[in-house]
Amino acid sequence: MAVITMRDALNDALREELARDPNVFLMGEEVAEYQGAYKVTRGLLEEFGAKRVIDTPITELGFAGLGVGAAMVGLRPIIEFMTFNFSILAADQMVNSAAKMLYMSGGQFKIPIVFRGPGGSAYQVSSQHSQALESWYAYFPGLKVVMPSTPADAKGLLKSAIRDDDPVIFIEQERMYGMKGEVPEDADFTIPLGVADVKREGTDATIVARSLMVPTALKAAEELEKEGINCEVIDPRTIRPLDIDTIITSVQKTNRVVVAEESHPFCGVAAEIAAEIQERAFDYLDAPVKRVSGVDVPMPYAKNLERLAIPDVPQIVAAVREVAYL
């Protein structure tokens, strides 16, 4: 297996799927000639041409809706948002068109589309360019929401998302594009949507984490190991549909749970996971479910304030100690 960056793993997935299916096309701001604002689409214009790798005007509602319309009549668009912050402009088409088309047409029009791009916290870009929006999209039946945390997962999940017949919101983490990891080179390597991954096995407490919080949780688990606390780290990978069974199985073993996320706590995914755990495994819990979330403020610019707003290793360590009554 090759060791490559998350950026290159995503690039490989796009290249392989563009090569595999002529109905797949890629559209977004700066994806072609500029080679991608984050270079995820590097080289694709040269390889597949301007018909299939398309630079758009800055017109998010327009090109998101164009993608949905193209998907209605048989194409398989990949729509890149330069960052998911800009998807807010396109939300009407993602929610009112993509998510609901199959249902309100009585099953006649499926929407095989991927909306992808970076999301979550970035480096010192302040409030409008640094936020986690997965709980918005995960709210809607009809959408699938995927957030990879390793290069291998990024490649395998993106390939599955492109092959899937439903609209998939695929949120990459802006800070993780340079992260390296082993990635299978087989062109048929995929990872199924809707299946969680146990990133670290343990017996004393469960940490549920996604995206950037997975490496953070793994570092916290290493710290806790030194104190003799053995943590299990579960990455749902797909937020909707959520593989709650894997989480519940872990909770039944460890009896203690911390859910870590970058997003705001109020109405967040961690709140949903906590609710599901208490509904399904209340009797197994030895402590209340503890959330570690981004601070409930817009993201600040100043480096020190930004650091305070995003969950870190010490916060997760403290949360695990809390549920372990240590």
Added chain:
Amino acid sequence: MSSHTTDRRQNASATASVIDQPTTKRDGAGALTEDRDTLVKLFHQMLLIRRFEEKCAESYSLGKIGGFCHLYIGQEAVGVGAISALRTDDYVITSYREHGQALAKGMSPDAVMAELYGKATGCSKGKGGSMHLFDASVNFLGGHAIVGGQIPLATGAAFASKYKETDQVTVCFFGEAAVNQGAFHESLNMAQLWRLPCIYLCENNMYGMGTSARRAMSFEDIAAKSCAYELASEVVDGMDVIAMRQATLRAVERARKESLPTLLEARTYRYMGHSMSDPGKYRTRAEIEKYQERDPIKLFRARLEENGMLTDDDVAAMEAEVREQVDRAAQFAEESPEPAPEELMTNVYANPLR
């Protein structure tokens, strides 16, 4: 194209007070060159839509149709004329005022009425209702209920035709109020930039719900707005089915031969409220009656009769047949079963994962 836009600008002062002007613009496009069968079919379709919509109003007042129900009465010439210019494999996509266009595209009155009644036999299996009629078998891409939401979707269908090199054309219907949405402007820009075979057909019925265009638009000449994107455009008398057909034929040719979009502005009028729950206090009875003098069905009947293509007996026979068809659709809807409870959970995902 530039001559179009220049004309529009010169006409701007006249069209700014469109509400006071019946849509009398004929621009010489109304000559009868089609054969009798084609013309009588257009008349028949308009009559069917009129009677269908009247039946909808009746069924709505009896509580058999729920939710919102937006009728097409007064605007029949727009949908019928435009859709008659298309091939059967061309795409039509529209807003929530779509019963008439659905029928004109070839959908079954039974399946449409059953959808309005919320029945399992409805075209969308009872899950869409009046605002979400769909039929993949006739390339009717649906009624969409966010104002302007269908315009980017139409642009995407046209993009797909060009991508797949199928030479299919997409017609997108929307009301004049949708022109104030960003989706309209974003779509026209992309369509001209990428030369997409899409016809943007604005049905200017002069009211966005209860707000007149005059109170909502700084500049009411909708066709003229195309100049911002260098799009070809045309103003059409939306009460004249032949004018609608011929203008659409010109736009279809531009789309199919040159892969270029067109903005058509059809000047029309809706007789009923915005929806069935609209008391209509924002306009006068006299205004409605003024437009009814140029009723599209009445006008076309007179022209066909003048040209010896239709007699009173023909019309009477057609009336009887259409009324029977509509009654049969209502009966079919009435007698159809409700969706099974299990249908609540189906069609959420094409690939359900759990």
